Amino acid sequence: MCGIVGYIGKGDATSVALDCLARLEYRGYDSAGIAVLNSKRLEVRKRPGKIKELIELIRQRPPHGHAAVCHSRWATHGEPSERNAHPHADCTGTLAVVHNGIIENYAELKERLLAEGHRFRSQTDTEIIVHLVEELAKRQPIETAFRLALKQLRGAYAVCLISAKEPHRLFGARNSSPLIVGIGDGEAFFASDVPAILSHTRRVVYLNDEEVVELTAGGPRLMTLDGKPVQRESTTVTWSLESARKGGYPHFMLKEIHEQPLAIEHTLANRLVGDTVRFDRRTTQFLDRLSDDEQLIIIACGTAYHAGLVGEYMLEELARIPVDVDLASEFRYRGSRLGRRTTVIAITQSGETADTLAGVKMAKTQGAKVLAICNVMSSSIAREADAVIYTHAGPEIAVASTKAYTSQLTVLALLTLYLAKKRKQLPAAQAKRFARGLAALPALLERALANEQAVKAVAAKYASARNFYYLGRRHNYPSALEGALKLKEICPLIHAEGYAAGEMKHGPISLIRKGWPVVFLATRSPVYEKIVSNIEEVRARKGECIVIASEGDDHIRCYADRLITVPQTDEFLSPIVTAIPLQLFAYHVAAANGCDIDQPPNLAKSVTVE
Ligand code: M6R
Numbered sequence: 001m002c003g004i005v006g007y008i009g010k011g012d013a014t015s016v017a018l019d020c021l022a023r024l025e026y027r028g029y030d031s032a033g034i035a036v037l038n039s040k041r042l043e044v045r046k047r048p049g050k051i052k053e054l055i056e057l058i059r060q061r062p063p064h065g066h067a068a069v070c071h072s073r074w075a076t077h078g079e080p081s082e083r084n085a086h087p088h089a090d091c092t093g094t095l096a097v098v099h100n101g102i103i104e105n106y107a108e109l110k111e112r113l114l115a116e117g118h119r120f121r122s123q124t125d126t127e128i129i130v131h132l133v134e135e136l137a138k139r140q141p142i143e144t145a146f147r148l149a150l151k152q153l154r155g156a157y158a159v160c161l162i163s164a165k166e167p168h169r170l171f172g173a174r175n176s177s178p179l180i181v182g183i184g185d186g187e188a189f190f191a192s193d194v195p196a197i198l199s200h201t202r203r204v205v206y207l208n209d210e211e212v213v214e215l216t217a218g219g220p221r222l223m224t225l226d227g228k229p230v231q232r233e234s235t236t237v238t239w240s241l242e243s244a245r246k247g248g249y250p251h252f253m254l255k256e257i258h259e260q261p262l263a264i265e266h267t268l269a270n271r272l273v274g275d276t277v278r279f280d281r282r283t284t285q286f287l288d289r290l291s292d293d294e295q296l297i298i299i300a301c302g303t304a305y306h307a308g309l310v311g312e313y314m315l316e317e318l319a320r321i322p323v324d325v326d327l328a329s330e331f332r333y334r335g336s337r338l339g340r341r342t343t344v345i346a347i348t349q350s351g352e353t354a355d356t357l358a359g360v361k362m363a364k365t366q367g368a369k370v371l372a373i374c375n376v377m378s379s380s381i382a383r384e385a386d387a388v389i390y391t392h393a394g395p396e397i398a399v400a401s402t403k404a405y406t407s408q409l410t411v412l413a414l415l416t417l418y419l420a421k422k423r424k425q426l427p428a429a430q431a432k433r434f435a436r437g438l439a440a441l442p443a444l445l446e447r448a449l450a451n452e453q454a455v456k457a458v459a460a461k462y463a464s465a466r467n468f469y470y471l472g473r474r475h476n477y478p479s480a481l482e483g484a485l486k487l488k489e490i491c492p493l494i495h496a497e498g499y500a501a502g503e504m505k506h507g508p509i510s511l512i513r514k515g516w517p518v519v520f521l522a523t524r525s526p527v528y529e530k531i532v533s534n535i536e537e538v539r540a541r542k543g544e545c546i547v548i549a550s551e552g553d554d555h556i557r558c559y560a561d562r563l564i565t566v567p568q569t570d571e572f573l574s575p576i577v578t579a580i581p582l583q584l585f586a587y588h589v590a591a592a593n594g595c596d597i598d599q600p601p602n603l604a605k606s607v608t609v610e
Contacts, residue, residue, distance in 0.1 A: 002086075002100035002608075003029060003072040004179065005018070006160040006170045009187020009217040013037070013068035014058060020189065020196040021070045022051050023244065025599060028082035029072035033161055035087040035096035036063040042096055042164045046085035066217075067170060069160045069190075071098035074604050077106070078123030078154055082585045083570065088160075089129040090134035091119050094164045097128040097133070100192060101156035101177040102609045109152065129159060146171045147212055147225050156609060160190050173212040173225075175609045178352045178380060181205040181213055181220045183234055188215050194237050194376075195244040195395050202237045206378040233505060235378060244395050253398035253490065257583045258449060262277070263403040263444040264576070266392040268411040275428075275435035277418040279389060286387035287418060291341050291422045296321055297368075299359045300347035301326040301607065303401040303485060304408060307373075308347050309478035310575045311412035318572065319420035327610075328355035331362075334433055340370040346372045347412075349396055349404035350606040351379020358610070360384045373411050375404050389415065398598045399605045400490050402583045405482065406445070409576045413438055416572075437570035441577075444567040448580035451564065455581050458546055459561045459588030466494055467477060469508060469543075470582075471501040472521035479521050479575045483582035490597050491590040501534040514542040519585070520560075521578055524550045525571045535559045548581050 003024030007017040020411040021032065043063035047573055060445040071086035078084035087096035103109070106125035109132060114120065118131040128543035129149060136145035140161055150157070150173050158179035172179055172190045182189035182197035182204055189197045190213075194204060198223055205220055207213065210231055214221045224229035226529030228365035270407040271278055278289065294371050296315060298308035308325040315323045326334065328346070332355060338344070344363040348356045351374040360370050372385035375393050382388045420426040426434070426441060462468075468487060472480035478499045499508050501520070512518070518538045522531045535545050539559065544564035547560035550568040557563060564581045566574075591598050 002192070003196070004069070004098050004100055004158055004159050004160055005071070006069045006162070006172060006192060006215065007187065008067040008168070008170050008215060010066070011187055013065045014063055016187070016200070017068040018051070018055060018058070019199070021072055021189060023196045023198070024072060024192055029074050030071070031075070031082070031085035032072045033085040033087055034058070034068055034070035035089070035145050036065040037067040037164060037167055038065040039167070040064065040164075042089065042093060042162065044087055044096060045088060046082050048080050048082055048085065055140050056397060067162060067167065069096060069098045069162045069170065076102055077125045084122045084124050085348055086126060088124065089131045092134070095130050095134055095161065097126065097130045097159055097161050099129060100608060101157045101175070103128060103153050103157065104155035111257050129153070130161075136586070140596050142166055143171065143214060144227070146173070147227060150212065151225050158192060162375055162600040168216055170215045172212065172215060174207045174439070175209045176354065176357065176380070179207055181207065181215065183219045188219055190215060194239060195397065198239065198244050203234045204348055205232055205234045206212055206383070206595060213497070237377070244397060249304075251398065251587075253400050253402060253587055253597050254417070256396055256403045257400055257580070257587065259394065259468030260403045260406050260580065261449070263393040263407050264410050264445060265442045266394070267407040268390070268441070271414055272435060272438055275432045277414050277415070277421070279418065283371070283387040283389055286369065288422070290343060292606065293341060294321065294346060295342045296323045297331070297336070297338075297342060298323060298325040298345045298347060299331045299356060301328050301353050301355055303405045303482060304347040306348060306478045306482040306485070307405055307408035307412065308345070309481070310475055311416070313475050314412055314416040314572050315419065318416050318426055319423060320425045321419060321423075322442060327566060328359040332335045332359045333404065337361055338366040340367050342368040343443050344370050346370060346381055346385065347408050348372065348381050349375045351376045351381040352606050352608050353381075355385065355609050357381050375407070380423050381423055399600055400486055400586070400597070402579070406541045406576050406579050408556060410438070410441065413573060425596045434570055434572065437573045439489065440569070441573065444569055444577055445580060447567045448577055451566075451581065452584055455564055455584040458564060459585050461562065462544070462546070462591055463589050463592035465515075465517050467511070467516060468494065468496040469512075469516070469518040470496065470498040471504065471534060472498075473501045473527040474525060475522065475572060475575050476521035476525070476578060477501070479578050479582065480519075482579065483519055483586070486583055486586035487589060489603060490586055490600050491593055491595050492601055493593055493595070494589070501531055504534055504537065509541070511535065512538055512541040512543040516543045517546055518543050519546045520548065522547050522549045522556060522569060523566065523574045523578060524553065525574070532556070532559060548578055565588070
């Protein structure tokens with residue numbers, strides 16, 4: 001969703017701020033703009049389309065200054081256009097704001113401001129913020145006006161304000177939308193996310209909801225909405241700049257697919273010792289306090305939800321703990337009754353997904369405990385949770401989640417092993433086997449990746465198909481959902497659906513006809529024969545079967561129109577291995593169709609509005 005950058009300091013604000021904004025491209029957007037403060041006034045430039053088009057516009061009439069706010073907009077209120085692009089200025093052009101989030105009471109505020117004589121230029125909810133500050137600043141200093149304006153807003157915001165009358169200060173604030181502060185040498189930043197500022201500084205201050213920041217080139221001053229000072233230490237981010245670059249790959253997605261062996265190694269590091277799982281002290285205390293009849297509810301969105309579905313199989317079958325898995329967007333409105341014996345496990349790469357965050361907050365208000373499985377350190381959900389297991393996958397930039405997914409599955413497997421052993425649910429030999437399987441994952445993923453050319457050849461054969469089914473059973477039923485999501489996400493020309501293979505006969509089979517491609521997950525498992533029967537049913541209707549099977553399975557060869565093999569592993573861990581050909585297949589089909597793989601239209605990496 002929208003990307004925000006604010007800059008103040010010794011550098012050329014236009015080029016520094018745009019460099020940072022370009023590093024937020026992965027968030028998804030449809031227009032971009034910048035407001036630069038020079039010695040006299042604010043200069044605003046905006047453009048629908050990509051950031052490179054804004055840069056082109058700026059090259060013709062470059063504004064220079066020492067402070068700027070800029071923005072990439074993912075449209076919610078009002079079409080993507082120049083007038084709806086941020087920054088939005090007040091009536092006099094003295095103030096400008098950029099905003100990520102949704103102001104739910106904007107219509108009533110706008111009516112009031114119109115009656116007070118303010119002139120609106122856009123259809124956005126955002127524009128009311130700048131007019132509100134303008135109105136309040138008639139009677140009080142800008143900092144107070146900013147805080148009082150924020151107090152009147154209902155909804156989510158990360159917002160930055162720049163004023164021509166305050167050349168040495170920027171203002172920022174957040175509530176349920178991400179905003180961080182970066183502290184450099186003689187310069188300071190606001191940004192939606194860490195990768196934006198990594199090439200300038202690694203010193204970051206994470207903001208909490210309803211906190212306001214006055215930012216000078218010397219650093220931030222934090223306060224509450226009531227103006228009470230807030231003390232917060234800065235944190236040094238460990239992510240390297242290189243990890244946020246493409247490193248020679250044509251797309252971030254391909255780079256991140258290939259990073260999976262290393263990512264999983266990092267997920268396992270210091271946690272799996274022999275067949276013993278160790279977590280940090282806070283997580284261990286949290287897990288050890290769970291009651292014998294604890295109810296686990298996993299909440300997540302998109303790919304992270306699919307990880308949760310796999311986790312349900314592992315935790316229920318191996319640790320014998322009842323688990324419900326819910327889409328966070330449904331959970332938050334379900335009216336479930338939670339209590340002290342409920343633990344909500346929130347799975348999220350970004351730690352900022354609006355629905356998951358709202359589900360976490362709701363769970364806490366009802367007295368439930370919250371464990372987060374999260375990739376981004378100190379993100380909103382990580383900070384809300386009672387304990388966090390970080391996936392340590394490194395920055396994931398491509399919109400399509402790949403390494404975050406397999407590292408989430410790895411954390412769920414570690415959690416399962418920990419709880420299963422603690423509750424004495426797993427015979428020692430099985431626990432050892434499972435742990436050996438986990439330790440072997442990085443090497444198995446390398447082997448699965450070595451098969452890329454074979455997957456690419458299959459992708460080339462089916463690249464012109466426009467409908468796909470993905471079918472799997474048990475642990476690989478969520479893999480079918482995930483495989484289909486990957487394809488439709490990055491290849492908007494294609495319709496793909498994942499189903500539990502047993503559901504075929506209850507409807508979807510009616511569509512199968514000659515040449516309809518069906519991707520089957522048919523690795524060795526107790527339901528192998530059932531899957532083979534499902535393959536037969538598709539073949540009988542002249543569908544094309546692309547079968548992902550275990551290495552060495554010669555039996556399956558005669559059922560498959562195209563065969564892709566993966567290394568054999570524990571049945572419960574197989575979704576981690578089958579994820580690789582599913583991701584590569586989606587990638588190569590999209591590449592063959594010339595799709596915008598890292599920034600698919602209409603999608604955002606981190607969905608920070610409801
Ligand atoms: O950051 P999160 O894991 O909370 O994001 C959840 C979904 O938005 C995300 O997984 C989305 O479905 C991915 N783009 C899928 O590849």
